[in-house]
Amino acid sequence: MTSNQLTADCAAPLAVLGADVQVPLVSGEKVGYAALDYAASAPALQRVWDDVAGYAPYYGSVHRGAGYLSQLSTDLFEQSRRTVADFLDLRDGDQVVFTRATTDSLNLLAGAVPTDTRVFAFETEHHASLLPWRQAGLTVGYLPAPRSHAEAVAALDAALAEAPHGPRLLCVTGASNVTGELWPVAELTRTAHRHGARVVLDAAQLAPHHPVSVRELDVDWVAFSGHKLYAPFGAGVLAGRADWLDAAEPYLAGGGASRTVARQADGSVAVEWHSGPARHEAGSPNVIGALAIASACRALGETGFDRLRAHEQLLIDRLTAGLAEIPEVRVLNLFGEGAPRVGVLSFVVSGWNSSHFAAALSAEYGIGVRDGLFCAHPLVRTLLDQQDAAPSACGAPEPSLPGERSLNAIRVSFGAGTPGEHVDRFLAAVRELVTDGARWTYRNEGGRCVADTRR
Numbered sequence: 001m002t003s004n005q006l007t008a009d010c011a012a013p014l015a016v017l018g019a020d021v022q023v024p025l026v027s028g029e030k031v032g033y034a035a036l037d038y039a040a041s042a043p044a045l046q047r048v049w050d051d052v053a054g055y056a057p058y059y060g061s062v063h064r065g066a067g068y069l070s071q072l073s074t075d076l077f078e079q080s081r082r083t084v085a086d087f088l089d090l091r092d093g094d095q096v097v098f099t100r101a102t103t104d105s106l107n108l109l110a111g112a113v114p115t116d117t118r119v120f121a122f123e124t125e126h127h128a129s130l131l132p133w134r135q136a137g138l139t140v141g142y143l144p145a146p147r148s149h150a151e152a153v154a155a156l157d158a159a160l161a162e163a164p165h166g167p168r169l170l171c172v173t174g175a176s177n178v179t180g181e182l183w184p185v186a187e188l189t190r191t192a193h194r195h196g197a198r199v200v201l202d203a204a205q206l207a208p209h210h211p212v213s214v215r216e217l218d219v220d221w222v223a224f225s226g227h228k229l230y231a232p233f234g235a236g237v238l239a240g241r242a243d244w245l246d247a248a249e250p251y252l253a254g255g256g257a258s259r260t261v262a263r264q265a266d267g268s269v270a271v272e273w274h275s276g277p278a279r280h281e282a283g284s285p286n287v288i289g290a291l292a293i294a295s296a297c298r299a300l301g302e303t304g305f306d307r308l309r310a311h312e313q314l315l316i317d318r319l320t321a322g323l324a325e326i327p328e329v330r331v332l333n334l335f336g337e338g339a340p341r342v343g344v345l346s347f348v349v350s351g352w353n354s355s356h357f358a359a360a361l362s363a364e365y366g367i368g369v370r371d372g373l374f375c376a377h378p379l380v381r382t383l384l385d386q387q388d389a390a391p392s393a394c395g396a397p398e399p400s401l402p403g404e405r406s407l408n409a410i411r412v413s414f415g416a417g418t419p420g421e422h423v424d425r426f427l428a429a430v431r432e433l434v435t436d437g438a439r440w441t442y443r444n445e446g447g448r449c450v451a452d453t454r455r
Contacts (some may be wrong), residue, residue, distance in 0.1 A: 009313050012417045014299060014300075014415065017045075018035060018356075019417065019419075026364060026366060026451040026453065031366035033428060034365075034367040034421075034422040035417075035422070036368055038208070038344075038413040038415045039180075039370070040413075042044065042229065042230045044112070044230055046228060048295045052295070058253065060073040063256065064284075070230045070390050080293065081098070084237055084239065084294060086297075090214050091215050096238075099225065099235070099236040103225075103341065106129060106171070106200070106202070108251045109238060110133050110135065110136040110151060110242075110246035111244050112247075112280075113248075114244070114247060115138070117166070117167045118138070119140045119169045120169070122155075122333065123375070123378040124145045124173070124176065124178075124378070125173055125202070126204070126374075127376065130204045131169045133169075145382045152183070153191055156191050161195065168197035169199070169200065170191075170192045170199045171196060171200050172188055172202065173204075173205065174203045174205065174207075175342045176205030177344065177374055177375070178332065178346050179341065180378050181334055181340070182342070186217050189217055189219050198220040199219045199220040200240070201217065201221070204225050204388075204420060209305075209342035210417070221239065223236065223239075226289055229300075234289045244455075250282060252283060253271075255282060256274075256281055256284075259273060293365035303416070308416050311416070315414055315418060316343060317422070318427075323345075326434055328351055329434070330347060330350050331345060331346070332348070332384075334379075334383070343414040344447070346374070346409045349433075353430065354371040354408045355371050358370065358449075359450060359451065360433055360438040360442070360451075363440060364429075364438065364439055365429040367426055369412050372409070373409075374411055380408065384409065395400070412426060
């Protein structure tokens with residue numbers, strides 16, 4: 001497929017805010033911004049923005065008032081909960097708790113699991129999936145990075161077989177935030193359940209790209225963020241089984257979580273907590289965030305994941321083929337070339353500091369990507385074959401020395417709002433930087449490379 005064919009065939013299936021934003025280049029020109037950092041935060045869908053704007057004049061506090069706006073807001077909030085439940089294909093008895101993001105959801109669950117729970121997680125997880133269990137004082141078994149789906153399943157099987165009896169939990173990603181590769185969630189879940197363990201799925205990178213059916217995958221919980229699902233208004237979701245959540249102390253103590261509060265004769269206060277989602281949603285909830293997530297869920301469902309995945313696969317194929325033609329570029333993979341992935345891909349460029357390369361893409365071409373370790377330090381260091389490394393300094397690219405290793409990587413990511421032209425521009429910019437070098441000088445500012453505009 002030629003570049004022109006890709007651009008013609010890859011119009012974005014969903015409209016997003018910012019599609020017509022012009023950004024300044026270091027040269028003083030302005031160009032249309034190519035947003036290729038969806039894995040960090042995806043732009044808001046135009047439909048989500050319109051729904052939020054339409055509701056804003058009617059905003060009111062939920063579950064609190066008898067007035068019309070309060071009742072309307074309550075109805076919209078609870079309808080949003082039902083929309084999310086449908087989007088995730090929850091089982092009867094499952095519940096949806098609105099949180100701030102995936103990180104918040106997993107920290108909530110970490111505080112709700114029985115205190116003698118043994119947690120298992122692959123070292124390839126995002127820090128949001130690696131760290132909450134440790135913070136909650138739980139015993140954690142970290143599994144080494146697998147190099148195939150079969151190896152991942154076998155490693156979990158062996159770890160669970162050797163683990164002491166008692167409550168056990170696997171936390172696993174659906175799609176890597178570093179490589180974009182899909183994980184064998186259904187197979188891992190079957191293995192975990194066979195050993196009596198439960199599973200929480202980190203769907204932060206999966207839900208924007210693939211349908212997530214809790215019923216079919218049979219996971220016990222799923223967590224995701226609105227800001228990666230084209231609804232960046234500060235809300236997230238933890239959905240799944242109610243028993244551990246209802247048995248736990250509330251995530252936050254306060255109004256909304258409490259059913260009754262009474263002063264006792266001895267001067268103490270007795271509290272009866274709600275069961276269900278309200279137990280962990282103390283305070284005035286983020287109604288707009290919940291409404292935005294529900295709007296995004298409807299938009300993705302109505303557009304159809306078959307159409308969304310077909311569009312994304314065209315972009316993935318174009319991107320991987322284009323990078324493969326550049327010898328200096330090495331794409332990072334766990335499961336090998338050709339492994340199924342979502343629109344997330346990380347790479348290194350021989351002779352380049354990754355921060356410098358990403359800064360040049362932004363300053364000289366108006367292309368936004370991400371560089372670093374992507375809140376998945378163990379995974380990226382494993383993929384780069386280095387464990388303990390200090391951040392590299394900013395500077396002009398130098399020829400790689402024999403045995404020299406990159407210290408961080410560059411990530412490009414996209415989705416339902418990405419036109420084919422952005423992938424074309426990105427590939428052309430990578431080729432030009434590799435061939436000709438940066439046209440500008442760069443300096444280190446606060447640990448990051450920035451274009452040096454001092455004259």
